[in-house]
Structures are given as C-alpha cells and as structure tokens.
Amino acid sequence: xxxxxTHTGATYNADLSTGFELExxxxxxxxxxxxxxxxxxxxxxxxxxxxxxxxxxxIWWLALNLSGETSNRFPVGxxxxxxxxxxxxxxxxxxxxxxxxxxxxxxxxxxxGGHRNRVSGTDAHTPVDPRTGLATRQHxxxxxxxxxxxxxxxxxxxVLLCEVRRLGAIRDSLGYLAGDEAxxxxxxxxxxxxxxxxxxxxxEASVLAVVLERCRSDRDAKLVAQTLLDCLAEPLTLSSGHxxxxxxxxxxxxxxxxxxxxxxxxxxxxxxxxAGRNARRSIAAFDPSAKAAAVARIELEQDLxxxxxxxxxxxxxxxxxxVVRGVADRFEALVRWHHPKRGMVHPAEFLSVAAESExxxxxxxxxLLQAGRQAVQWSVLSNKPVVVSVNIGREQLVGGNxxxxxxxxxxxxxxPPSQLEIEFAERVLEGDLDETLLSLQQLNMAGVKLAVxxxxxxxxxLVRLQSLSMVSTLKMDRVFVEGVDSGSIDRRIVEAxxxxxxxxxxxxxxxxxxxxxxxxxxxxxxxxxxxxFYHRRPGPAEDMADLVSGVIDRSDSVxx
Ligand code: C2E
Ligand code: CA
Ligand code: CA
Numbered sequence: 408x409x410x411x412x413t414h415t416g417a418t419y420n421a422d423l424s425t426g427f428e429l430e431x432x433x434x435x436x437x438x439x440x441x442x443x444x445x446x447x448x449x450x451x452x453x454x455x456x457x458x459x460x461x462x463x464x465x466i467w468w469l470a471l472n473l474s475g476e477t478s479n480r481f482p483v484g485x486x487x488x489x490x491x492x493x494x495x496x497x498x499x500x501x502x503x504x505x506x507x508x509x510x511x512x513x514x515x516x517x518x519x520g521g522h523r524n525r526v527s528g529t530d531a532h533t534p535v536d537p538r539t540g541l542a543t544r545q546h547x548x549x550x551x552x553x554x555x556x557x558x559x560x561x562x563x564x565x566v567l568l569c570e571v572r573r574l575g576a577i578r579d580s581l582g583y584l585a586g587d588e589a590x591x592x593x594x595x596x597x598x599x600x601x602x603x604x605x606x607x608x609x610x611e612a613s614v615l616a617v618v619l620e621r622c623r624s625d626r627d628a629k630l631v632a633q634t635l636l637d638c639l640a641e642p643l644t645l646s647s648g649h650x651x652x653x654x655x656x657x658x659x660x661x662x663x664x665x666x667x668x669x670x671x672x673x674x675x676x677x678x679x680x681x682a683g684r685n686a687r688r689s690i691a692a693f694d695p696s697a698k699a700a701a702v703a704r705i706e707l708e709q710d711l712x713x714x715x716x717x718x719x720x721x722x723x724x725x726x727x728x729x730v731v732r733g734v735a736d737r738f739e740a741l742v743r744w745h746h747p748k749r750g751m752v753h754p755a756e757f758l759s760v761a762a763e764s765e766x767x768x769x770x771x772x773x774x775l776l777q778a779g780r781q782a783v784q785w786s787v788l789s790n791k792p793v794v795v796s797v798n799i800g801r802e803q804l805v806g807g808n809x810x811x812x813x814x815x816x817x818x819x820x821x822x823p824p825s826q827l828e829i830e831f832a833e834r835v836l837e838g839d840l841d842e843t844l845l846s847l848q849q850l851n852m853a854g855v856k857l858a859v860x861x862x863x864x865x866x867x868x869l870v871r872l873q874s875l876s877m878v879s880t881l882k883m884d885r886v887f888v889e890g891v892d893s894g895s896i897d898r899r900i901v902e903a904x905x906x907x908x909x910x911x912x913x914x915x916x917x918x919x920x921x922x923x924x925x926x927x928x929x930x931x932x933x934x935x936x937x938x939x940f941y942h943r944r945p946g947p948a949e950d951m952a953d954l955v956s957g958v959i960d961r962s963d964s965v966x967x
Pocket of ligand 1 (some may be wrong): 740741798861918921
C-alpha cells in the first residue's frame with residue numbers, strides 16, 4: 408500500500424485490490440497513522456494506561472537520579488536540574504496521552520469499520536457514518552469513481568439505491584436512536600447479503616447505496632435489488648427488545664462507458680424517484696425518458712408557482728344540457744393555464760404536478776372564487792339561479808375543513824350554497840373512506856350539491872355507492888358513452904347505470920357526448936342530462952351567453 412497527500416490534506420491510500428480509500432479531515436473519519444493506531448487497539452486499554460504511567464514515573468526517577476548522580480544535590484541542588492526533570496516528565500505524559508488517544512481511535516475504527524472490512528473489501532479506516540456504522544456518502548461517491556475507472560464494459564458496474572421506509576414511524580414512536588439502530592441493522596443485513604457482490608454505504612438519511620462492480624445483465628442488478636427487498640422484509644429486533652419492521656423501494660442503473668460518477672448516481676436517484684412514485688412496483692430501472700419527464704415536471708412546477716400571481720390561470724365553462732328542454736342545466740368550471748411559452752396547458756398535465764404540492768389548494772380556491780362570482784353574475788343576468796359545478800381533488804377533500812372554507816367563500820361572494828355543485832372523482836372513494844365520508848357529509852350539511860365524477864372507471868364503484876346518500880348526481884364516464892349508439896355492451900351498461908341511479912335517487916349526467924347518434928341513444932335510455940363536444944365545447948364565460956339567457960328555471964326543474 409502506498410500513500411499520497413492531496414492538496415486538501417486528505418490522504419489516499421492506494422491499494423490495487425481495494426482501490427483508493429479516502430481518509431479525509433471530515434469529522435466522521437479517523438485520520439491518525441493507520442498501523443500505530445491498529446497496533447495500540449490490539450492491547451487492552453488498562454495495559455496502555457498502566458504502561459504509560461510506569462514509563463513516565465521511570466523517566467522522572469532516572470532524571471532525578473542523573474541530576475543528583477554524584478551527590479544529593481537534588482532537590483536543593485539547582486533549579487536547572489529540576490526544570491530538566493520536569494520537562495522530561497511533561498514529554499512522557501504527552502507521549503502517554505497520545506498513546507491512549509491512538510488506542511481509542513484504533514478501537515473505534517476497528518469497531519465501526521470491522522464489519523464492512525469483512526464484507527466489502529475496504530480496510531479498517533473506511534470513513535464511517537457515526538450513527539449507523541455504514542460507509543459515508545463521500546466514500547460511496549469515491550467508490551463509484553473507482554469502480555467506473557476500473558470497469559470492464561462487457562460486465563458494467565451498477566449502482567442500486569434503496570430507500571428504507573418507515574424509519575420515521577420508528578423514530579416517532581421509539582426515538583431517534585431506535586431509528587438509527589433499525590437502519591444500522593438493515594445495513595448489516597444488506598452487507599451480509601451482498602458481501603461478495605458489492606460495496607454498501609449510506610447516501611442520504613434513509614437511502615442506502617450498493618455499488619456492484621460487475622453485472623452481466625440487467626437481470627443481475629435486478630436480482631440483487633430483490634435480495635435487498637427480501638432483507639428489508641424481515642422484522643428487526645432492536646436492543647430494547649422492540650420488534651420493528653421497515654419496507655423499501657429500489658432504483659438501479661448500469662454504468663455506461665464515458666459516464667462519470669455524478670451522472671451515474673444522479674441516474675440511480677432518478678430511478679429511485681420513479682420507484683417511489685410507482686405504487687405497484689418497488690423496483691425501478693433507470694429510464695432516461697422518465698428522468699426527462701421528471702425534469703420537465705420540476706420546471707412545470709416552478710412555472711406554476713408564479714402562474715396565479717401572473718394571472719395566467721383562467722376558468723372555462725362547459726354546460727350540462729337538459730336535452731328534453733333544450734336548455735343548460737348547469738355549467739362545469741374547468742381550469743385553464745395560458746402558459747407564456749407553451750400556450751394552453753391541459754389541466755391533466757399540470758394538476759397532477761399541483762397535486763404533489765400545496766399548489767392544488769391555491770388553484771382550487773381560485774377556481775371556486777372565479778366560478779362562484781360567475782354564477783352570481785349569470786344569475787343576475789338571467790334572473791334565475793344558475794348552478795356551477797367545481798371539480799375538487801382528493802387533497803382538497805381530506806386533510807382540512809373544506810366545508811368551512813367553502814362557506815366563507817360563498818358568503819364573501821354572495822352565492823347561495825344550493826347554486827354550487829362539487830364534483831369529486833369516483834377514485835377518491837378508493838381506500839380508507841372515513842375521512843372522505845366525513846368531509847362529504849360536512850359539504851352536504853353546508854347545503855352544496857355533490858356529484859360523483861368519472862363514474863364507472865375506478866375499483867370503488869357500486870359497492871360504495873350505498874354509503875353516498877348525500878350525493879345527488881352520477882357523472883357517467885365517457886368510456887360508456889363511446890359505444891352507446893352501436894348496440895354493444897356499452898348500451899347495456901348505460902342502461903344498468905341509469906336503473907341503479909334511479910333506484911337510489913340520483914340524477915345521471917352522460918359525459919363526453921360527441922355525436923348526434925350518441926345523444927339520441929342516450930335520450931332513448933332516459934339520460935336527459937348530457938355534456939360533451941356535441942352539445943358545446945368548453946369555453947370562456949362569454950361564449951356561454953346564449954345558454955345563460957335560456958338557462959333552466961330551477962323553480963320547476965326536475966333535476967335534483
Ligand atoms: P372532467 O372533470 O371529467 O372534465 C371533463 C373533461 O373532458 C374536460 O377536460 C373537458 O374539456 C373534456 N370534454 C368535455 N366534453 C368532451 C367530449 O365530448 N369529448 C372529449 N374527448 N372530452 C370532452 P379538461 O378541461 O381538460 O379537464 C380534464 C380534467 O381535469 C377534468 O376532467 C377534471 O378532472 C380536471 N379538472 C379540470 N378543471 C379542474 C379544477 O378546477 N379542479 C380540479 N380539481 N380538477 C379539474
Ligand atoms: Ca368533472
Ligand atoms: Ca369526468
């Protein structure tokens with residue numbers, strides 16, 4: 408092994424088998440001379456201390472005797488002799504302290520690095536994360552550099568990142584140390600499992616990194632990823648006796664020639680993000696298009712942040728037509744974003760980005776205010792109570808008191824609650840229903856109308872309808888409308904939905920009506936409320952003027 412001092416003062420010990428081991432001045436590393444500390448650590452601590460004391464006393468005694476060799480001048484023999492003896496004593500005490508320090512350092516390094524030493528091919532001086540005993544991020548990065556430098560591109564290296572989940576819950580319930588211990592146990596397990604194949608370290612708070620030097624194929628990396636997940640699946644017994652469990656997601660990437668360590672780790676991070684977003688798969692390989700999409704999403708989110716202040720958002724309206732009476736029954740508010748460079752951005756594109764942040768709530772409030780004001784204005788113009796429908800996302804429905812906020816807004820703009828309909832997608836009813844139902848009940852009690860949107864497209868359908876007595880409208884998704892005029896199965900499904908809605912006292916709105924044939928087939932099946940491009944495309948409020956003047960008069964309306 409040879410060593411070289413870098414300009415930063417860090418020491419690289421070059422070793423052909425293990426590559427470079429970085430020993431930096433980082434507080435987490437141990438920069439003392441390797442061999443000496445190691446030798447000190449081999450002795451019990453009391454032997455080192457006793458030895459140091461004995462040597463100090465011996466040297467002082469010798470000094471005293473030398474200074475008074477011919478006579479008994481000392482201690483009265485002269486200040487110079489006394490000073491010399493004391494100086495020797497000070498030097499020996501300092502040497503002893505250094506020996507004791509080296510002993511401690513050697514022991515610590517051996518304790519923390521010893522395990523990795525066995526499994527990862529690093530020496531006892533690997534910089535370790537003091538809380539988990541795993542190699543640090545800095546060391547992982549260094550390892551990736553070395554692995555790329557030494558790569559055989561027929562069997563390229565790979566990096567796997569594993570985000571250990573549920574650590575937050577462990578910390579919340581059992582404390583920080585328990586969380587660290589859980590991560591440490593996971594790390595050890597993973598180390599043992601991939602001992603022959605790779606190097607492991609801690610990249611971020613709860614993200615472990617495994618660097619594989621050689622992979623014959625994507626399958627190799629995937630197999631290791633599966634092994635990691637298996638490690639995580641086993642319960643962990645903490646020193647306190649608590650048994651805890653964690654889970655995880657993994658992203659992995661194979662190195663490509665010419666790529667640097669930063670790119671490789673960034674790609675692995677992107678794959679990890681993809682795995683985290685995907686509810687169905689816990690393992691994701693790096694996908695360049697997914698990374699590009701993620702970058703685009705971040706840019707979109709940044710743009711969206713200022714969009715409200717820059718007044719780039721707008722609300723369009725699409726009427727629901729009562730085909731029997733030939734008038735508009737209500738108007739659905741649909742948000743629009745006039746992006747300065749990209750033109751009109753579709754809500755499906757930007758609302759999913761907004762849903763990942765608090766932006767969804769701001770946008771929701773904006774649409775509600777705009778649509779509410781519009782309903783007031785139209786009601787004055789037509790001298791009839793005009794109803795507007797506003798879409799809301801799951802984020803708005805749970806986690807806050809929507810009904811209360813809404814009541815304040817309605818009061819502020821002077822719109823009676825009965826002139827507002829809230830549409831929520833059927834998929835909102837999937838999963839835990841308690842909070843959703845409570846929120847819906849509060850809205851119902853506040854006097855607003857409720858509609859289930861995209862009905863028939865989620866897993867939640869029929870089974871949960873019975874708990875939705877407060878909902879007055881089913882908006883049948885356009886997938887059923889598409890084939891309703893062709894005598895196919897769609898027609899029978901529409902028929903069944905109409906009967907079902909009728910039996911539980913709900914009105915049906917058919918969405919996405921695009922042709923005259925669909926409109927008349929739906930009419931034959933008793934669907935009098937229809938919405939779609941055939942009747943009217945969504946547009947700005949001004950485009951609805953003709954419909955507003957002939958809007959349905961609710962005093963004798965048959966719709967609920
Ligand atoms: P949605 O609530 O199901 O709205 C209907 C969507 O279908 C609208 O798309 C509308 O333009 C489109 N559409 C209407 N008639 C037809 C038709 O005949 N054929 C076809 N192919 N499409 C038709 P848009 O405006 O792009 O909105 C997409 C989705 O974004 C909406 O689906 C709704 O879920 C959501 N959304 C729109 N505005 C808001 C909003 O303010 N808040 C929330 N939370 N979601 C909104
Ligand atoms: Ca809708
Ligand atoms: Ca819909």
